Amino acid sequence: MYDLIKTLSLFAYPLGGFFLLAALAVGLRLFGRPRIAIAIAAFAVAWLWVWSMPATSERLRAGLESQYDYLAVEQVPEGDAIVVLGGAFSRDAAWPYPSAGGSVDRYWHGARLYRAGRAPKIILSGGRHPDRPDDLSEAEAGAQFLGDMGVPGEALLLDNRSRTTHDHIRYLKPLLAEAGIDRLLLVTSATHMRRAEAVFHYAGLEVTPVATAFSVPSDPVITLRRYLPSVGGLSGSTRVVHEWLGYAFYRVRGWL
Template sequence: MFIISKLAIALISPLGASIFGGLLGVVLALWGRLRLAISLGVLALLWLWFWSLPAASNWVRGYLENQHPPMAIQDVPQAEAIVVLGGGVSPAGHGDLYPNLESGADRVWHAARLFHASKAPLVLLIGGSDPSHSAASEAEAMGQFMRDLGVPGQALVLENRSRNTSQNAEYSAEILAGHGISRILLVTSAYHMPRARRLFEAQGLEVVPVATDHEVLSRPLWRNLLPDTRALDGSSRAIKEIVGRLAGR
């Protein structure tokens, strides 16, 4: 099921959809449907070009991020626990010494800020991994980063089984219930927060969303009209979130 979901995500991404459209165009051309094949090929290229534009990427990411704008630490209310979703730290592989910080590592850094500001006494770190590729879970990798940021080990609780956001919410709710916790500060990237919040609230938790890792930045107009690989990546992640919300409904 996990592999199927990953394949589905790859297919709905702009890059995956464009490659699939191009391959389908090749098949149609081999079958003699040349006009239809050319039309499909052009459509696939236009689809890829559009979502590679920073203007398009900022538009779709902004739709998600604007639902949860940045919040100053002093404005964040108190809660019983800080819950940090995985996606910002890659655990060390077999034979590696240290985890690798990814673009979403702001999640862990912001959680450390909240803890040091005494917003909650407990930090729940969430994320499993594939043991065939990783020497530890993502939660353990985040724990190492958190300790480097000065958060004591006794304040950390790890959930290291989940592999997607639905499992994040389900397994975390079990752990939090065992600690008698129902009110949490949920920390994840801004584009991911709308779907994550809904899933955690569906588990009966009182969620205070504390979004971080806001990606949409103002830039000169001419740069918004030039294709960019980072824009394509951002578009893909945002589309995944939107499709995930629709599928959940």
């Protein structure tokens, strides 16, 4: 089910929408409707252009990120544990160490909070991904990364089963109850925090959101390139659509 939902969701993203429109245009052309086909093809190109503009991507991401402040560690209240939600690591069979992506700032900020004494424990949540050639879970990769940063192993608690935001609740709650942990500092990317915080609150957990990995500049420079399509712009817009879809799906399922 996990893989099926992830696969189907691709067609709801901007790039997937472009290919669906392009396929429709080709079909109409083959069935003798050239004018409609050209109109839909033109719309498909415009659709992809708009979603791929950095100006569009920044505006969409700002809509999620502006709900949270980028707090210095001294401003963060103390808690019983820091929860770092996974999603940063992959690993190639030929490379012996976890390979970090843009979301690695979650782990970095978790370590920063720990070293500042904001909580005595760090909980790492993230299961094994079917695309990985090894058997390393996201939480285990994060533990290796934090260990390299000097965080002691005895300060870490690992949830090796969660693969979605909702899974974090399903598998974390028993772990928290067993460890007697009540007050959580929730660390995740700013674009992901709205959905993550809502899920934790719905589960009745006491959390303080500590957003990180803010990606929109506070004072962007207006240039022509912000209105030209780019891979980075499309990627940023897709992340926002992913959060919209995830939030709506969780609403429908009654998880929020």
